[in-house]
Amino acid sequence: xxxxxxxxxxxxxxxxxxxxxxxxxxxxxxxxxxxxxxxxxxxxxxxxxxxxxxxxxxxxxxxxxxxxxxxxxxxxxxxxxxxxxxxxxxxxxxxxxxxxxxxxxxxxxxxxxxxxxxxxxxxxxxxxxxxxxxxxxxxxxxxxxxxxxxxxxxxxxxxxxxxxxxxxxxxxxxxxxxxxxxxxxxxxxxxxxxxxxxxxxxxxxxxxxxxxxxxxxxxxxxxxxxxxxxxxxxxxxxxxxxxxxxxxxxxxxxxxxxxxxxxxxxxxxxxxxxxxxxxxxxxxxxxxxxxxxxxxxxxxxxxxxxxxxxxxxxxxxxxxxxxxxxxxxxxxxxx
Amino acid sequence: xxxxxxxxxxxxxxxxxxxxxxxxxxxxxxxxxxxxxxxxxxxxxxxxxxxxxxxxxxxxxxxxxxxxxxxxxxxxxxxxxxxxxxxxxxxxxxxxxxxxxxxxxxxxxxxxxxxxxxxxxxxxxxxxxxxxxxxxxxxxxxxxxxxxxxxxxxxxxxxxxxxxxxxxxxxxxxxxxxxxxxxxxxxxxxxxxxxxxxxxxxxxxxxxxxxxxxxxxxxxxxxxxxxxxxxxxxxxxxxxxxxxxxxxxxxxxxxxxxxxxxxxxxxxxxxxxxxxxxxxxxxxxxxxxxxxxxxxxxxxxxxxxxxxxxxxxxxxxxxxxxxxxxxxxxxxxxxxxxxxxxxxxxxxxxxxxxxxxxxxxxxxxxxxxxxxxxxxxxxxxxxxxxxxxxxxxxxxxxxxxxxxxxxxxxxxxxxxxxxxxxxxxxxxxxxxxxxxxxxxxxxxxxxxxxxx
Amino acid sequence: xxxxxxxxxxxxxxxxxxxxxxxxxxxxxxxxxxxxxxxxxxxxxxxxxxxxxxxxxxxxxxxxxxxxxxxxxxxxxxxxxxxxxxxxxxxxxxxxxxxxxxxxxxxxxxxxxxxxxxxxxxxxx
Numbered sequence: 081x082x083x084x085x086x087x088x089x090x091x092x093x094x095x096x097x098x099x100x101x102x103x104x105x106x107x108x109x110x111x112x113x114x115x116x117x118x119x120x121x122x123x124x125x126x127x128x129x130x131x132x133x134x135x136x137x138x139x140x141x142x143x144x145x146x147x148x149x150x151x152x153x154x155x156x157x158x159x160x161x162x163x164x165x166x167x168x169x170x171x172x173x174x175x176x177x178x179x180x181x182x183x184x185x186x187x188x189x190x191x192x193x194x195x196x197x198x199x200x201x202x203x204x205x206x207x208x209x210x211x212x213x214x215x216x217x218x219x220x221x222x223x224x225x226x227x228x229x230x231x232x233x234x235x236x237x238x239x240x241x242x243x244x245x246x247x248x249x250x251x252x253x254x255x256x257x258x259x260x261x262x263x264x265x266x267x268x269x270x271x272x273x274x275x276x277x278x279x280x281x282x283x284x285x286x287x288x289x290x291x292x293x294x295x296x297x298x299x300x301x302x303x304x305x306x307x308x309x310x311x312x313x314x315x316x317x318x319x320x321x322x323x324x325x326x327x328x329x330x331x332x333x334x335x336x337x338x339x340x341x342x343x344x345x346x347x348x349x350x351x352x353x354x355x356x357x358x359x360x361x362x363x364x365x366x367x368x369x370x371x372x373x374x375x376x377x378x379x380x381x382x383x384x385x386x387x388x389x390x391x392x393x394x395x396x397x398x399x400x401x402x403x404x405x406x407x408x409x410x411x412x413x414x415x
Numbered sequence: 416x417x418x419x420x421x422x423x424x425x426x427x428x429x430x431x432x433x434x435x436x437x438x439x440x441x442x443x444x445x446x447x448x449x450x451x452x453x454x455x456x457x458x459x460x461x462x463x464x465x466x467x468x469x470x471x472x473x474x475x476x477x478x479x480x481x482x483x484x485x486x487x488x489x490x491x492x493x494x495x496x497x498x499x500x501x502x503x504x505x506x507x508x509x510x511x512x513x514x515x516x517x518x519x520x521x522x523x524x525x526x527x528x529x530x531x532x533x534x535x536x537x538x539x540x541x542x543x544x545x546x547x548x549x550x551x552x553x554x555x556x557x558x559x560x561x562x563x564x565x566x567x568x569x570x571x572x573x574x575x576x577x578x579x580x581x582x583x584x585x586x587x588x589x590x591x592x593x594x595x596x597x598x599x600x601x602x603x604x605x606x607x608x609x610x611x612x613x614x615x616x617x618x619x620x621x622x623x624x625x626x627x628x629x630x631x632x633x634x635x636x637x638x639x640x641x642x643x644x645x646x647x648x649x650x651x652x653x654x655x656x657x658x659x660x661x662x663x664x665x666x667x668x669x670x671x672x673x674x675x676x677x678x679x680x681x682x683x684x685x686x687x688x689x690x691x692x693x694x695x696x697x698x699x700x701x702x703x704x705x706x707x708x709x710x711x712x713x714x715x716x717x718x719x720x721x722x723x724x725x726x727x728x729x730x731x732x733x734x735x736x737x738x739x740x741x742x743x744x745x746x747x748x749x750x751x752x753x754x755x756x757x758x759x760x761x762x763x764x765x766x767x768x769x770x771x772x773x774x775x776x777x778x779x780x781x782x783x784x785x786x787x788x789x790x791x792x793x794x795x796x797x798x799x800x801x802x803x804x805x806x807x808x809x810x811x812x813x814x815x816x817x818x819x820x821x822x823x824x825x826x827x828x829x830x831x832x833x834x835x836x837x838x839x840x841x842x843x844x845x846x847x848x849x850x851x852x853x854x855x856x857x858x859x860x861x862x863x864x865x866x867x
Numbered sequence: 868x869x870x871x872x873x874x875x876x877x878x879x880x881x882x883x884x885x886x887x888x889x890x891x892x893x894x895x896x897x898x899x900x901x902x903x904x905x906x907x908x909x910x911x912x913x914x915x916x917x918x919x920x921x922x923x924x925x926x927x928x929x930x931x932x933x934x935x936x937x938x939x940x941x942x943x944x945x946x947x948x949x950x951x952x953x954x955x956x957x958x959x960x961x962x963x964x965x966x967x968x969x970x971x972x973x974x975x976x977x978x979x980x981x982x983x984x985x986x987x988x989x990x991x992x
Contacts, residue, residue, distance in 0.1 A: 087435055087506040094443040102454070105792065120903070142793060146457045148944050149904035166943035167461025169793025189920035190903050322921030333875075333901040333920050460943060548946040693950045694937075698880020705879075705947055777939070778949055804941060809910040813934075817966040824970050825977045832981045845982055856974050863966045867935065 113140040118150035118164050118186065121193035126184070128199070135179045135205030141172045148190050150197070155183035155392040163188070176203040183391040189322045192334045192341070195387035218267060219375030226375040227382065232366035233272040236293035241411040245298025248291050251283050266303040270369040271296050271409070297410035303370075304403035308396075312404025315397060319389070323356040328408040330358035338385040354384050359408040366409060373402045418596070418656045419646070428656070429647050431507055434491070442493035445557065447789060452554025456791025460804075462550040463789030466781045468557065469547050474775040476583075477767050485594030486587055489640040494560055495577050498568025499625060509622040519572040522579060522627070528674045532585030533681055537723070539582045540685050541716050544692065544705040574625040578638060589678045590764045591636035592664035592757075598630070598639050598646070598656050605653045606631030614645035614654065621648030630654060635664040637675070665757050665830050668837055673749075676756035677728070683759055683858060684723030686766040690865035694773055731756065734850040742839060742846035755851050758831035762855050765823025766862050769816040773866060777806040813867045820866075824859045828852045871895045874953070876905035876918070878945045881938070881953035890933045890958045896926045906941035909955060917942050935960035 117127040123146075133139040143152055145166040152172065153161035162172055176182065186197040219226050249257055259265060260274070269277070274296045278284055284292060317326070323338055325331040339355045359365055377398050380388030389398070419425045427433065444467065451464035459465040480488040500506050504514030545552050564576035577584050600606055614630045617623035621644040624630065628638050630645040646654045691697065692704045703711035735751045738744070744751060780802055787800035794800065808815075828848070835847040870892045875882045876899065888894050898907050898918040907926065908915035911934070916926035940951040 083431075084505055084507050090435075090439050091442070091506065094439055095446060098443060098447060098450070102450070102790075105794070144456065144791065144793070149942055167456040167458030167791040168788075169791070171793070188904055189900075192902075317922050318919075320921070322919075326921065326923060333899060458943060459946060460949060544947065544950075548949070694952060696881065696884035696937075696953045698877075698882070698884060701879055701947060701950060774949065806908075806910060806939075809913075809936075813962055817962060817969065821966065821970050821973050825973045828974050828977050829981060832978060836985070845978070848978070852974055852978060856970060859970045860967050863963055863970065867960070867963045867966055 113142055115142045115144070116152070118143065118145045118152070118197070119147050120191045121196040122191065123147065125197045126199040130199060131184075131201045133174075133176060133201055133203045135176055135203050137175070139174045139176070139201070141174065143170045143172055144168065149188050150190055151187045153185055153187045153392075154201075155185060156394045157182070161187040174201075176201070179203045179205040185392055187318065192323075192337045192385075194322075195319075198391070217375055217378050218371035219379075222268065222371055224369075224372055224375065226372050226379070230270070230364075230367035230372060232270075232363050234275050234289075235272070235362040235366055236275075236290060238290055239411050240290070240293035240297035240409070242294070242297040242301035243411075244291070245294035245296065245301075248284065248287055248295045249298050251287075252281065253283065256281070256283075260299050261302040263303060266299065267370045267374075270367050270372070271300065271406070272366040273369075274299060275366075300406050300410055304400075308400040309403050309407060311397065312400035312402070315393070315401050316404050320401075323385070324359060325356070328359035328405070330356045330361075332356060341385060356386070359405050362409060365406065370399070370402045373405060374398050377401060416658045417601075418658060419654075425646075428643055431647075434643070435507060437491045438493060438496055441491050442496055445493040445561075449554045449557050449561070451789050452550035452552075452557070454790060455550060457550055458791060459548045459550055460778070460781050461784065461788065461791040463785045464550045464553050464557075465548065466778075466785035468553060470775055470778050471782050471785075473771060474779070476587075477771045478775070481587055481590050481594070482764060482768065483594065484596060484641070485591030485636045486639060486641050489577065489584065489587060490642055492577075494564050494581070495568065495574045495625070497561070498565040498576070499574065501565070502568050502572075503622060509617050509619060517569045517572075520570055522571050522575050526579060528672070529579070529585050529588070529678060530674045531579055532582060533674060533678055535580055536582035536585050536678075536685075537681060537720070540681075540688075541719060542707060543689070544701070545707055548705075573623075573627050574640070577640060578626055585678055586682050586763075588637045589675055589682070589760060591639075593662045593761055593764060594636055595661050595663075596656060596658055597636055597663070598641060598643075598654065599633055600631050601653050601655050603631060605651050609651065609653075613648040613650065617644075618648050618650070620650075621645065623648070635667060635670060637664070662761060662826065662830060665760060666833050666837070668754065668834075671753050671757060673753055676753045677724070679756045679759040679763055680727050680731070681723050682763040683766060684719075684727045686763065686770050687858070687861055687865065688719055688722065690770050690862060694770070695865060728752075731759075731851075731854055734854040735847075737850040738835075738847040741850075742835075742843035744839060744843070744847055746838065751847075754834055754837075755831060758827050758834055758851060758855065761826040761830055762823050762858060765819050765826070766858075769819045769823075769862065769866055772812060772815060772819075776808050776812055778804075779807055780805050816866050817863065820859050820862055824855055827855045831855070868892045869895070871897065873897045873899060873923075874907065875899045875901050876907065876940065876951075877901040878903065879940075879947040879951040881907070881951070883953075885954045885956065887956040888930050888958075890930060892930045892957075894928055894930050897923050898926065899923050903944050904942050905944050905951070907938050907953075908941040909936055909938045911936040915941050930955075930957040933958040934962055 114128070114131055116131070119125060119127070131139070143162065143164045145164045148166060150164040151161045152164055153159065154174075159174065162170055164170060180203055182201040182203060184199050184201060186194060190197070252260070260278070275292060278292050278295050279289070284295065321332055323332040323334045325335065335356050357364055376386065377393070378388065378390040380386045393401070419428070448464040448468050451462050455462045455464065476488050502515045502517045502519075503510030504516065505511070539546065539556070546556055547553070560576070560581065563580065567575040567580070606612075611618075612629065612631070613621070613623070615623050624645055625642055626638050626640045633639055692700050700715070703715040706712045732748065732752055735755045736748055739746065739748065739751050781804065783799035783802050787797045788794045831848040831851045832844060835844040839847055868889065868891075870888050872883070872886050872894070874886070874896055896907060896916070898905070898916050900918045900920045902920060904917060904919050906915055906917040909928075911932060912928060914926060914928045916924050918924040934957060936955045936957070938953045938955055940948055944951065
């Protein structure tokens with residue numbers, strides 16, 4: 081063979097080889113595997129943002145990020161979140177037993193619009209339709225306007241303690257304690273309302289205001305478990321602290337951005353100008369019932385930048401979060 | 416010492432296949448780099464295009480090829496290849512008569528300098544933050560160079576892109592003047608008697624110098640691309656590759672030019688600015704350099720241009736003028752400015768070596784990853800895709816940098832003294848060189864401050 | 868001495884970008900990411916930490932080695948990630964001062980060497 085021909089073959093071989101290697105990989109990739117690209121919401125979020133699967137059939141995902149650290153999680157499921165690293169590929173296989181629509185979302189803050197990174201997995205098939213029977217949230221059942229201002233009817237002078245409150249609550253007749261401690265009372269009343277109710281109780285009339293607040297703290301704590309509060313703390317740190325602040329004071333790293341982006345929109349609503357709520361403010365918290373808080377968390381802020389967590393958290397997680405939020409007002413442990 | 420005295424080495428260099436295999440590998444790598452930018456992950460650190468161009472290739476270029484081999488990279492660069500192959504109608508060796516394509520026009524006389532290369536390098540420098548970090552942009556730049564080289568080859572003769580336009584070629588040529596190897600003729604009288612000058616015009620054994628250089632008149636390394644065609648073509652075996660001391664060409668007064676002088680400032684200034692922007696802790700500067708097209712970037716670009724084309728040369732002019740005054744040097748300000756700017760060549764080279772060491776060692780761990788997973792698609796060709804990022808030699812690096820920068824300063828000062836000694840005598844040498852040395856010292860201090 | 872620094876990380880800088888401690892200090896860096904997940908890796912010490920926005924993390928170490936060290940991000944956080952850099956000064960940056968001193972001495976020495984070794988700096992060329 082002439083050297084020139086050999087030379088030309090070599091170049092051809094290398095270039096075609098290059099193209100072939102790429103083409104072969106791409107062709108292989110098509111077979112039933114979904115390549116899911118994550119980008120920050122401002123650059124498009126998830127691509128694709130709708131994925132189709134069949135019930136009982138494995139869904140193979142290849143997760144990659146095109147910019148920063150993201151992660152992949154399925155709403156209201158036990159599927160642990162999977163980190164998605166920039167420029168790297170993580171393989172994940174999911175199998176859905178029931179057909180329905182599943183939400184997937186990002187769990188690692190990737191900008192102020194991180195929470196908007198959501199997509200859906202449409203799982204087809206027969207089998208009992210996992211119809212998410214829309215359980216009407218409490219605020220709807222109660223016809224509660226969760227956007228209206230909710231000032232506290234009264235505020236304590238110090239930080240109420242549930243441990244002290246337990247002793248004082250023992251002064252009440254047994255059946256009454258049970259009523260106050262019931263989930264219904266807890267969910268539908270706000271703390272300053274409870275304060276006024278308890279203030280009016282003859283059995284407690286000799287107590288100081290501070291002590292009555294202790295009983296309120298006790299009642300609130302009765303509706304939580306240490307595990308629940310711990311879970312609430314974990315969820316708060318991961319999902320809420322970025323805007324609401326690690327100390328709950330509404331001063332998170334995105335607070336300023338959220339306020340400036342949505343402050344104008346809030347002029348039509350009566351609530352405070354678009355800033356993330358300050359959970360350390362007794363005026364805000366002690367006028368808010370658990371049902372109201374649940375509603376806010378479920379539905380989000382109607383243009384304020386407060387995300388709607390309904391598709392992401394399940395019922396128990398929201399109550400755990402609510403339980404944690406009140407700990408900004410009431411002492412967790414005795415001093 | 417003449418390296419080509421060794422028959423083995425000479426035969427190896429003349430044999431076309433080793434060079435061609437290198438060409439083939441470089442071309443494949445280059446095309447892979449371009450491809451990666453267009454179809455691979457947009458994350459720079461996991462993309463073959465970014466990692467292999469701006470970390471691996473750059474490291475080899477600035478740390479090994481340029482200091483020790485001058486234009487050694489140009490000898491194997493893939494960019495001119497498609498154009499040249501079309502020009503000759505052949506991949507291997509000279510073309511047959513009438514086999515090539517292209518108009519073979521002569522490059523205009525007015526452009527026979529490196530001003531265009533100064534411009535292309537400066538342009539690249541202004542956009543460098545984006546080029547170095549964004550795969551698709553880097554690929555556009557590389558592809559543009561490829562197509563430009565190809566287009567120019569079909570219009571003009573020889574390697575016009577390489578000689579007059581390539582931004583990299585501009586500084587490789589300048590720094591090649593310091594390299595310890597050279598290609599020169601052995602005996603000029605042989606060339607005088609030679610009819611046909613096949614080293615320049617080509618014959619059956621080798622095609623004529625693609626760099627438009629007449630080897631018989633080659634005095635400096637600046638424009639010789641070490642392609643070795645003249646070695647193959649010369650029927651009198653009159654071409655040799657020699658070793659020589661570092662910096663030899665800097666002390667040849669003939670042929671010192673303003674365009675090369677400014678190249679020295681561009682490179683020195685760019686090293687200082689890059690060190691500040693890329694390796695410094697000033698976020699505002701970084702943001703301005705990266706946000707191409709915005710007002711802050713325009714401010715940055717203006718400051719950059721004023722610094723390298725205005726401030727730095729002006730300060731240097733001040734220094735050489737002070738020296739000229741103190742030494743009663745009869746030469747004109749322009750003459751001293753041009754000749755002494757060659758003392759900045761070793762300074763610039765060591766500045767780039769010291770600066771590059773920093774980001775190369777910090778990011779070298781990405782090289783093994785990119786080799787196994789060039790597109791960021793989850794491949795693992797060689798089993799190294801899972802390598803975690805780890806910076807190398809962070810303890811040793813600052814000491815290395817001090818050593819290199821101080822060595823560069825000493826080299827630069829000696830160069831200035833020797834340049835002064837070309838035309839002055841006695842204490843005048845000292846008076847002329849001292850302010851220049853002071854300038855170099857100040858620049859060195861600035862680099863030390865930014866890097867260490 | 869105990870030193871605590873709250874460092875905010877954003878694309879692509881740290882604030883403060885420079886921190887100074889004395890050799891032997893116990894340094895705690897509270898890393899607060901303000902936009903995406905960032906990290907902080909200290910050259911020379913090899914210690915690092917990463918933080919998500921909303922979750923401040925802490926890195927504690929004893930600054931036993933004197934000198935100046937860059938700290939950099941070690942979680943890919945966007946295009947300019949490899950250049951997201953800050954500086955930690957433990958005591959004086961003695962290497963810098965010595966380097967400058969060395970440069971000055973070397974310049975003077977090489978000049979002197981050159982001048983003294985060529986008693987007849989002729990104009991012949």
